[in-house]
Amino acid sequence: MPIPTVRFLGAAGTVTGSKHLVSTGKSQVLLDCGLFQGLKALRQRNWDPPLLPADEFDAVVVSHAHIDHSGYLPVLVRHGFQGPIYCTPATADLLKLLLPDAAHLQEEQAEYANYRGFSRHKPALPLCTVEDAHAALALLQPRPYGKTFDVTSDLRATYKPAGHILGSATVTLDIEGHAHRLAFSGDLGRWDRPVLPDPVSIEEADVLLLEATYGNRHHGPDPVDDLARVVREAANRGGALIIPAFAVGRTQELLWHLRRLEEQGAIPILPVYADSPMAIEATDVYRRHREDHDEEMTAVMDSGGKPFATRQFHVAKSRQESVRLNDLVGPVVIISASGMATGGRVVHHLNLRLPDSRTTVLLVGFQAQGTRGRQLQEGRREVRMFGREVPVRARVVSLDGLSAHADQGEILRWLEGFRRPPHRTYLVHSEPGAAEMLQGVMTSQLKWTVRPAQDGEEVPLGA
Numbered sequence: 001m002p003i004p005t006v007r008f009l010g011a012a013g014t015v016t017g018s019k020h021l022v023s024t025g026k027s028q029v030l031l032d033c034g035l036f037q038g039l040k041a042l043r044q045r046n047w048d049p050p051l052l053p054a055d056e057f058d059a060v061v062v063s064h065a066h067i068d069h070s071g072y073l074p075v076l077v078r079h080g081f082q083g084p085i086y087c088t089p090a091t092a093d094l095l096k097l098l099l100p101d102a103a104h105l106q107e108e109q110a111e112y113a114n115y116r117g118f119s120r121h122k123p124a125l126p127l128c129t130v131e132d133a134h135a136a137l138a139l140l141q142p143r144p145y146g147k148t149f150d151v152t153s154d155l156r157a158t159y160k161p162a163g164h165i166l167g168s169a170t171v172t173l174d175i176e177g178h179a180h181r182l183a184f185s186g187d188l189g190r191w192d193r194p195v196l197p198d199p200v201s202i203e204e205a206d207v208l209l210l211e212a213t214y215g216n217r218h219h220g221p222d223p224v225d226d227l228a229r230v231v232r233e234a235a236n237r238g239g240a241l242i243i244p245a246f247a248v249g250r251t252q253e254l255l256w257h258l259r260r261l262e263e264q265g266a267i268p269i270l271p272v273y274a275d276s277p278m279a280i281e282a283t284d285v286y287r288r289h290r291e292d293h294d295e296e297m298t299a300v301m302d303s304g305g306k307p308f309a310t311r312q313f314h315v316a317k318s319r320q321e322s323v324r325l326n327d328l329v330g331p332v333v334i335i336s337a338s339g340m341a342t343g344g345r346v347v348h349h350l351n352l353r354l355p356d357s358r359t360t361v362l363l364v365g366f367q368a369q370g371t372r373g374r375q376l377q378e379g380r381r382e383v384r385m386f387g388r389e390v391p392v393r394a395r396v397v398s399l400d401g402l403s404a405h406a407d408q409g410e411i412l413r414w415l416e417g418f419r420r421p422p423h424r425t426y427l428v429h430s431e432p433g434a435a436e437m438l439q440g441v442m443t444s445q446l447k448w449t450v451r452p453a454q455d456g457e458e459v460p461l462g463a
């Protein structure tokens with residue numbers, strides 16, 4: 001029997017394109033199937049043919065619905081994959097929103113390239129289509145937390161809550177006839193965050209793939225206090241508070257905090273707009289999946305409360321409703337995607353309001369290299385949008401503390417759940433720097449054998 005291996009096909013040395021191939025000699029299974037995002041050189045990798053002919057992958061096990069972990073599924077299906085795609089029930093429902101939306105974006109980009117004539121390919125083809133996304137959705141096989149299931153004839157998997165977004169899970173993989181267990185953290189969430197349960201520990205693994213997005217950071221003590229301060233200051237400036245945020249997860253979390261802060265009288269009652277066609281559906285999925293709710297969320301739901309609605313709450317669903325927000329003057333909160341301002345409606349709001357010194361832009365998520373969000377975070381005075389440089393006179397504030405990713409201390413806290421150290425730990429899902437920092441701490445404090453995963457390398461799942 002050959003020794004089983006895992007090969008890092010993405011999210012090694014970068015935070016996107018999460019894709020790890022587990023090969024047992026009998027089966028080939030992808031852990032995650034994410035899209036590369038951010039820098040152009042990364043995005044171009046989405047166009048590379050898959051490592052194997054697509055029909056040679058036996059199955060995909062997805063950790064959670066974020067596109068950098070799931071967005072390659074329609075592309076894999078386009079290449080001919082027809083096997084089962086495992087995920088939790090909430091992840092399945094979120095993918096029904098996210099995959100067609102991401103594919104639609106690809107189609108739009110191809111159309112735009114054809115219209116402008118700047119593609120080298122004539123005509124420019126989309127990476128995948130909405131039809132591919134629906135074909136991928138037809139392959140979904142939802143599996144609940146805590147119940148071990150067969151992935152292939154020789155691989156069994158178990159999901160546990162990761163506390164990162166609704167449906168997010170860690171994965172353990174057991175290989176038949178092989179004593180070594182592989183564990184994959186997926187993206188780790190945090191303790192005591194709204195709505196979701198805390199991350200659940202894994203007790204035993206021989207090889208661990210551990211995310212290190214914020215392996216070099218320490219989130220502040222109470223981000224909600226900071227959020228309240230930013231909202232009050234933004235109201236005092238008299239302009240819009242624009243929060244680039246993903247429609248799924250981040251938007252619901254922000255609305256939860258704003259509602260609570262209003263109830264506590266910590267912020268003024270302002271009109272709050274969720275400018276997203278997906279926000280209503282995503283909120284509905286969040287309300288429906290009670291298996292993913294913590295005690296407080298359960299209590300709000302049981303009392304008939306609206307967990308994600310502030311006092312003056314509005315949703316702009318259609319494009320016309322979105323455009324009408326341009327006429328709003330005075331203090332107003334606009335939450336709109338994408339979270340790194342790479343596309344979506346938020347770019348229109350930034351284009352209009354960045355030159356206005358009364359505007360506040362609040363960045364609440366990880367801003368990857370090469371994104372507009374990162375440029376704003378780094379204090380650029382001009383940002384390119386719609387083919388021209390737009391001056392930045394707005395105030396730009398970053399709040400790391402609201403991140404959906406565990407920081408260094410929280411990663412270490414999750415690792416405490418292991419009864420013995422894994423033989424080897426590979427750090428994935430981080431930009432250079434964060435992984436090395438976490439490696440240093442894990443080596444000196446825990447004495448674990450750990451190093452960053454190298455892009456494309458294949459490592460054995462033995463002792």
Ligand SMILES: [Zn+2]
Binds near residue numbers: 064066069164
């Ligand atoms: Zn994620």
